[in-house]
Amino acid sequence: MPSVQLQEPQWQRLLSELRAMPGVYVGQESQCRRFIEAVLWMNKTGAQWRELPKRYGNWNSVFKRFNRWSRKGIWQQLAHAVADIIDLENLAIDSTVVRAHPSAAGAKGGPQRRDSGAVGVGLAVNSMPARTG
Numbered sequence: 760m761p762s763v764q765l766q767e768p769q770w771q772r773l774l775s776e777l778r779a780m781p782g783v784y785v786g787q788e789s790q791c792r793r794f795i796e797a798v799l800w801m802n803k804t805g806a807q808w809r810e811l812p813k814r815y816g817n818w819n820s821v822f823k824r825f826n827r828w829s830r831k832g833i834w835q836q837l838a839h840a841v842a843d844i845i846d847l848e849n850l851a852i853d854s855t856v857v858r859a860h861p862s863a864a865g866a867k868g869g870p871q872r873r874d875s876g877a878v879g880v881g882l883a884v885n886s887m888p889a890r891t892g
Contacts, residue, residue: 762814763800765792776840782831790816797821 765773770792777783777791785791797815801808811818828834 762812763796763803765796765799770795772841773837776837777833780833780836783828783833794821794824798825801825 773795774785774788774791777785793815797811798821800806800815801811804810808818808822811821815821
């Protein structure tokens with residue numbers, strides 16, 4: 760599975776923002792960096808917490824810290840603070856966000872198909888007028 764490593768300038772920017780936030784315990788810089796990279800790995804892969812590689816620490820400990828930060832609104836504050844450097848490469852859009860129009864599944868009101876009657880005898884229906892000249 761892919762690894763996620765913050766580049767030093769990215770990490771220093773995140774670290775300075777985290778230290779400036781009230782109620783955020785950074786602790787050891789290396790441990791905090793590993794935690795942030797674990798969360799980024801989870802975001803990038805979309806895996807279950809139990810699938811977190813050991814190099815990022817115990818999955819349950821990472822999850823609990825992630826959950827505490829979520830309840831405190833730290834992730835939202837951090838996103839606003841670093842919005843100018845966010846890399847959209849890892850932006851994920853899934854089917855819970857993008858909805859298909861009901862007609863895409865054949866609901867009433869979908870695209871109407873006109874049969875010329877030729878379909879029944881095995882001839883293709885041509886939607887383009889014949890070119891003349």
